[in-house]
Amino acid sequence: MTQPTRVAITGAAGQIGYQLAFRIASGQMLGPNTPVILQLLEIPPALGALKGVEMELLDCAFPTLAGVVATDKAEEAFADAHYALLVGAKPRGAGMERKDLLLENAKIFSAQGKALNDNADRQVRVLVVGNPANTNALIAYRNAPDLDPARFTAMTRLDHNRALAQLAAKTGKSVNAIRQMTLWGNHSATQYPDISHCTVDGKPAPSLVDETWVRDDFIPTVQQRGAAIIKARGVSSAASAASAAIDHVRDWALGSPADDWVSMAVPSDGSYGITEGIVYSFPVRCKQGRWEIVQGLEISEFSRTRMKATEAELLEERDGVRDLI
Numbered sequence: 001m002t003q004p005t006r007v008a009i010t011g012a013a014g015q016i017g018y019q020l021a022f023r024i025a026s027g028q029m030l031g032p033n034t035p036v037i038l039q040l041l042e043i044p045p046a047l048g049a050l051k052g053v054e055m056e057l058l059d060c061a062f063p064t065l066a067g068v069v070a071t072d073k074a075e076e077a078f079a080d081a082h083y084a085l086l087v088g089a090k091p092r093g094a095g096m097e098r099k100d101l102l103l104e105n106a107k108i109f110s111a112q113g114k115a116l117n118d119n120a121d122r123q124v125r126v127l128v129v130g131n132p133a134n135t136n137a138l139i140a141y142r143n144a145p146d147l148d149p150a151r152f153t154a155m156t157r158l159d160h161n162r163a164l165a166q167l168a169a170k171t172g173k174s175v176n177a178i179r180q181m182t183l184w185g186n187h188s189a190t191q192y193p194d195i196s197h198c199t200v201d202g203k204p205a206p207s208l209v210d211e212t213w214v215r216d217d218f219i220p221t222v223q224q225r226g227a228a229i230i231k232a233r234g235v236s237s238a239a240s241a242a243s244a245a246i247d248h249v250r251d252w253a254l255g256s257p258a259d260d261w262v263s264m265a266v267p268s269d270g271s272y273g274i275t276e277g278i279v280y281s282f283p284v285r286c287k288q289g290r291w292e293i294v295q296g297l298e299i300s301e302f303s304r305t306r307m308k309a310t311e312a313e314l315l316e317e318r319d320g321v322r323d324l325i
């Protein structure tokens with residue numbers, strides 16, 4: 001019998017966790033032939049709610065669910081984990097400065113980086129969703145010296161998917177017709193969704209839409225989409241975020257489509273002149289469980305300026321948490 005794969009989810013009783021746990025348990029992330037054990041982590045006040053999530057998971061009677069662990073101890077949640085989806089984070093409280101938010105989360109992600117280092121499977125694949133996701137991933141991998149930094153990624157797939165949806169709507173085509181979308185940089189309002197290399201039904205996207213639309217409509221719409229969802233729903237995106245997390249891990253584990261690439265925030269190796277070490281979103285191809293940054297893309301002046309602006313924000317975030325990395 002196939003040994004079950006251990007998948008840790010932090011913040012599992014939260015909005016995103018409540019979507020994610022069920023989709024993973026039903027086989028949507030690793031496929032119908034891979035049994036999973038879910039290892040769910042929450043903070044003590046949320047353990048009651050987590051118990052409810054565990055009960056509902058069992059009630060689904062998913063054939064792919066081989067077990068559930070519900071705990072407030074990181075070492076238990078990360079024990080022998082093959083995948084860790086770090087979703088739990090401290091939300092921004094009233095009157096809280098961005099700097100304080102960064103520091104509060106830095107504490108959580110340094111502790112979780114250490115716990116992964118000491119308890120997870122040596123081949124663990126980590127996806128950080130909790131914000132500020134890129135810098136939290138940087139902190140986590142710097143606190144896990146025995147694990148390969150390439151095992152740590154942050155989520156910009158939701159932004160990538162939002163960009164696909166906007167371009168599809170504008171060109172009147174399905175998202176299936178689009179290839180080679182890129183999301184550069186930080187998961188924040190400085191992110192740069194880039195259609196320069198995109199094709200739609202094989203035609204270069206820049207020849208199908210005008211520059212003014214890209215600059216004044218497409219880019220700000222994708223950058224501000226999270227805020228627009230909060231305004232409409234009263235709470236932040238959850239189902240789409242969970243869906244993007246599934247896409248991210250599935251493609252990483254099982255491979256990205258051969259004729260396309262995806263966007264993942266990964267520790268920079270200096271590609272495209274981006275500072276080494278920061279967790280920056282690049283176009284990547286995934287094969288045999290590894291990601292690789294797509295090389296050799298031509299970068300226009302317009303793109304370069306935006307790629308640098310989002311890099312500058314990440315460098316500023318890094319400087320704000322220097323003591324913890």
Ligand code: NAI
Pocket residue numbers: 010011012013014015016017041042043046087088089090091108128129130131132133155156157158159187236237238241
């Ligand atoms: P939520 O507030 O509904 O759930 C967060 C859960 O995390 C709560 O149940 C809380 O008890 C738990 N938690 C807090 N600290 C924890 C810790 N130290 N260990 C374990 N669990 C902990 O929030 P939601 O909507 O599920 O969002 C989660 C995070 O994902 C937020 O930081 C949000 O900003 C971020 N996010 C990121 C996106 C991305 O594209 N990268 C997209 C959407 C949300």
